[in-house]
Amino acid sequence: MADEKVIKFPVEATHIMMFRRSIGDYSVADTGTEQTAAPPTFPQAAAQFDPDYFLRIKPGEDWFGSGKDPSGVKGTPASSGGLHAEQHFEFARPIRPGDALSVVTKPGKTWEKESKRAGKLMFSERITEYRNQNGELVCTARGVGVKTERPVDQS
């Protein structure tokens, strides 16, 4: 069995402050030094620390956003990214600045469904566990992604 990939996610007060601002949460003072718990969707920001995360520009690699052309990648299917269908977080303890999280993601179930607005829908589940520097479980996240056969009809 291949070694499982572990993402090291250091939790910092300034990152939490910026994350709060980005979700319009001004309930906490805004100095970047508060030691208060992170908002419950903050675990998702582990993507910043995933060296292989596919939704971040990497040097020397094609990026599928616009530049000279509408898409920097030739032959990319029209609906390349997939959409988010569901997301769930369960906390054993809150996430706080100073936590050094180890993040492991495993694939879950997959299934298909037919829809009028986007053709065939292909769902897949991902289970992510976040453990702190003491090896204690902090959070379990379950995400469901969906790839659509065509862009979602807006009419």
Added chain:
Amino acid sequence: MTLKASEIAVGDTFEEILVKDLKRTQLVMYAGTSGDYNPLHTDDVYCREAAGYPGVFAHGMLTMGMTGRVATNLFGAENIKKYGVRFTNQVWPGDDLSGSAVVEAIREESGETLVDIKLTTTNQNGDVVITGSATGRVDP
């Protein structure tokens, strides 16, 4: 300052305006903090000319993050035990979103007092964009 069980009752509803006239800049801010730089959320040219969408739309996780404020304002972020949602409609720049929480249960579990709430976020047309639930710890 944790909420007390005696301060709430099953059926209580809490409502909050989450955003008015959602700006594209907010989507850029969320991309920057979450690390999700999918051009579907920040790159109008890509959306219109390559992806077949009328323009950029919000990260589901941005809408989930904004909706989560209803739960964290009620319980405090440190008291959230569970938070889950289903994304039911896309959210677009210019949207007004309001969130509501309805108290469904107040119960004891493993020596803690927990409150279950049902969450719904609706846009200016009355379309539901998120349905979900959260569980928070309160003082007995």
